[in-house]
Amino acid sequence: MFDSPLSASAYDVLGVAPDVDDDALRKAYRLRLRQTHPDTGGDAATFVQVQRAWELVGTADARAAYDRGHGFGSSAAPEWSDAAGSASDATSWRAPRAASRDTRPRARSHGHPGGWRRERYLDLMREWVGRGVPLEDPYDPALVRTAPHHLRRLLADALAEEATARIVADLGMGYTVWHDVMAEGRDAGSDDKIDHIVLGPSGLYGVLSEDFGGPVGVRRGEIVGDGVVGTPIADLVARVRGMGRAAGVRFRGAIVVLPDDDLDQAITELGKVRGVPVAVVARSALSTILRRGLTGARAMGGNEVFDARTRLQQRVRFA
Template identity: 65%
Template sequence: MTDPFAGPLGASPYEVLGVAASATDDELRRAYRARMRETHPDTGGDAAVFIRVQRAWELIGTPEARAVFDRGRSFSSDDETDATASRSTQTRPDTRPRARAFGQPGGWRRERYLTLIREWVGRGAEIADPYAADLVRAAPRDIRHLLADALAEEATARIVADLGMGYTVWHDVAADKRGVDPDAKLDHIVLGPSGLYGLLSEDFGDPIGLRRGEIVGAHIAGAPITELIGRIRTVARQAGVRFTGAIVVVPDDQVAQAITELGKVRGLLVVVTTRSALATVLRRGVTGARPIGGTEVFDVRSRLQQRVEFV
């Protein structure tokens, strides 16, 4: 399960314990004991919150651990995933053919993040590392959300790349050439033997639910699935292709079920999947979808390659 403190939208251990980052060690210890009593399942507390309190204490409960946490990590990349990949390539180089890829995953949102974080800090102010954890966590949620989504898109891109040469993917595809909404985009388009899919890579920061074919949650504004379907239809008209379905990809700890097929929503098959289950969805396809192959794949790829534009 994803560490709840790992991403830009995660609460800090200080917030979970209910103290300021400047709290003394004694204040921190008292707050931890109080929060343990409040959240313990045996006294009516929430088990999930209880686990977070324990994890918070592990991160800042001793002077040594606290010093490490306060120095912070950088959100410049998905450090855990990159480290895992690095370890695996040290022992055995990965020579498998990769999916064909076009565009820059996460690029648009990283650019927006860098612009807004500098505006928030103040024009002219020097920022040594715009991805430093202490700076990111202090920023407003909408700015942190941009970075969280950029990291989510980059993680999805790595997964899709490993599907192999039978797949083609386009990242950060413009979904409104008329200028009505210049920021509208499809995070990814994936073409493979199981079909043609439009993907939304999201990190909502909190667990989500599903209601009447839409995603709901504490910090969700708008209608993510409806907006995704609208953008898919825009690209479909522009390129003259038919999409098989829509896929929403979220971190593993934000949904209770790894793969949830919603059936047809507004006429398009929709799946909500965890990041770790995405490859399974793209390889096996979606229930009710028609696999494609041969000359049809070539034709769809050619149409998209000729008409896709990037944000």
């Protein structure tokens, strides 16, 4: 809930400044509990956030650990000094570490998940800090927290893509995945892309990995919420249809995957949008939906999977 670069901090949720003393912090927590409790007309999701925030900063040890990891307090380095946070301060925001040797069969993977957005984030972060100013650690929590929203959004989406890539890799050798695929008719380097294309026995799916920084809903076949910009589902469907036409393959559906805390239910199937079945799923449910397929989607035989993989390999370009 608080691990995304877009998420409000625990202090924001409790409505206090990060340097508030312990007594004031406790009073703020009790006030926010009363304000958000569902029995008194409060919002259930916000009530849970308040409780989670208190778990993170409600004791001296927990608060000290939270402050170190998120760039708060006297231990936080200046926003872009040479001493900006150590590698342990923001491990969840850094590029994924090389996985330890795993002998389990993995899905075939092509492309670099989150790579385009990581590179764009680093370029724009350097521009924002300013030419000639040392940028020792672009993932320092204090720096990320103060960055403009569009920079934090780039990093959040890169992290979302990397999280999805880890999940689909565990689907096994019967699956093939392409990451950061350019949409048809677009130039390399454009943000107009399909985050993941997943091919397996349950079908061929285009997947969008997103993090809007808070709870979202679905209305009239589209994702809605405070952090939602544009039409994510309509854009994904358009890209999937374009790739299908260009490669001569048939997609069985389009899937939008979001952080678990941002959805009321794990799997929401929306029916067809412009002829393409669509589902919005929580990250923890992604494996389930990719293994079973969307409702009504026909499973693919071995020869059909081989043909689709060959056609895609010939057509796919990476961002």
